[in-house]
Amino acid sequence: MDFAAEFQRHRASVEQGLAQHVPPADTRPGRLHAAMRYSLGAGGKRLRPVLLLGAAELVGATAAAAVPAAVAIECLHTYSLIHDDLPCLDNDDLRRGRPTVHRAYDEATALLAGDALLTHAFALLSTAYAARPALAHALLRELADAAGSRRLIGGQMEDLLAEKKADATAAELEFIHLNKTAAMIEAALVMGGLIGDASETDLAALRRAGRHLGLAFQIIDDVLDATADSATLGKTAGKDARADKTTYVKLHGVDESRRLARVHTASALQALAGLPGETTFLTALIESLVSRGA
Numbered sequence: 001m002d003f004a005a006e007f008q009r010h011r012a013s014v015e016q017g018l019a020q021h022v023p024p025a026d027t028r029p030g031r032l033h034a035a036m037r038y039s040l041g042a043g044g045k046r047l048r049p050v051l052l053l054g055a056a057e058l059v060g061a062t063a064a065a066a067v068p069a070a071v072a073i074e075c076l077h078t079y080s081l082i083h084d085d086l087p088c089l090d091n092d093d094l095r096r097g098r099p100t101v102h103r104a105y106d107e108a109t110a111l112l113a114g115d116a117l118l119t120h121a122f123a124l125l126s127t128a129y130a131a132r133p134a135l136a137h138a139l140l141r142e143l144a145d146a147a148g149s150r151r152l153i154g155g156q157m158e159d160l161l162a163e164k165k166a167d168a169t170a171a172e173l174e175f176i177h178l179n180k181t182a183a184m185i186e187a188a189l190v191m192g193g194l195i196g197d198a199s200e201t202d203l204a205a206l207r208r209a210g211r212h213l214g215l216a217f218q219i220i221d222d223v224l225d226a227t228a229d230s231a232t233l234g235k236t237a238g239k240d241a242r243a244d245k246t247t248y249v250k251l252h253g254v255d256e257s258r259r260l261a262r263v264h265t266a267s268a269l270q271a272l273a274g275l276p277g278e279t280t281f282l283t284a285l286i287e288s289l290v291s292r293g294a
Contacts, residue, residue, distance in 0.1 A: 003284040010050040017067040035105045035113035042096035048188040049074045055192025058277045066195045068128030072121040082114035146187035155180025162246040182214020212268035219261040222247040265290040
């Protein structure tokens with residue numbers, strides 16, 4: 001398997017899906033839809049939608065059947081980035097290598113663009129899978145749970161509460177990132193499995209893989225924030241240390257954080273290994289993510 005070619009194939013499907021399933025920039029009101037398109041058009045790794053497409057193909061679905069769900073999860077993820085960057089949260093100036101939405105437009109437009117992407121994700125799932133109502137329900141439930149007050153948003157709240165907290169624990173940090181980061185990666189793999197009618201056993205394995213991959217991904221992000229520059233990251237480097245945020249590097253140091261990332265990566269790969277089908281692409285993708293912080 002040519003991993004780079006496979007990754008590009010999935011990523012091209014995501015880009016085509018975004019062009020098809022998100023309102024054009026000139027849709028009224030134009031400023032809102034232009035801001036939505038600006039944030040989506042900045043690119044990024046497209047990790048979550050690519051994971052969703054890879055999981056769908058792993059369990060026997062076509063990538064075409066999974067594209068609307070991949071677009072939905074990318075819309076929701078991008079909303080979370082727009083809001084994360086706002087002055088009331090991380091107050092960041094750079095995302096995916098260019099000015100954040102509130103810098104390129106204004107704070108109110110950024111807030112509304114995030115709101116619109118969030119709601120569009122659920123509207124898209126409900127319409128694209130209307131002919132399979134049980135699947136539509138399962139996808140909506142999975143994404144809503146991952147993005148709700150006990151997972152993505154709850155993790156963000158706990159992250160804010162942990163800022164400048166001198167006695168934050170490893171358990172508190174894990175709760176933050178099991179929810180703020182891993183929840184959406186879990187959802188991507190599980191949603192792909194749902195589209196391919198995966199068994200409950202296989203869905204559970206995909207969920208375990210996503211949980212461990214999400215933690216490994218966040219740990220490496222923390223390492224890179226402490227060791228890489230802004231040009232490499234495509235976002236502002238060193239902001240965690242300046243904000244005195246509770247991170248894996250702050251609690252464990254760089255070397256131990258890298259070790260923990262390897263442990264979670266191994267657990268993700270072990271979960272994948274028990275699945276039927278060809279896991280080569282997803283295995284290579286997971287391995288490539290941990291190598292970012294080597």
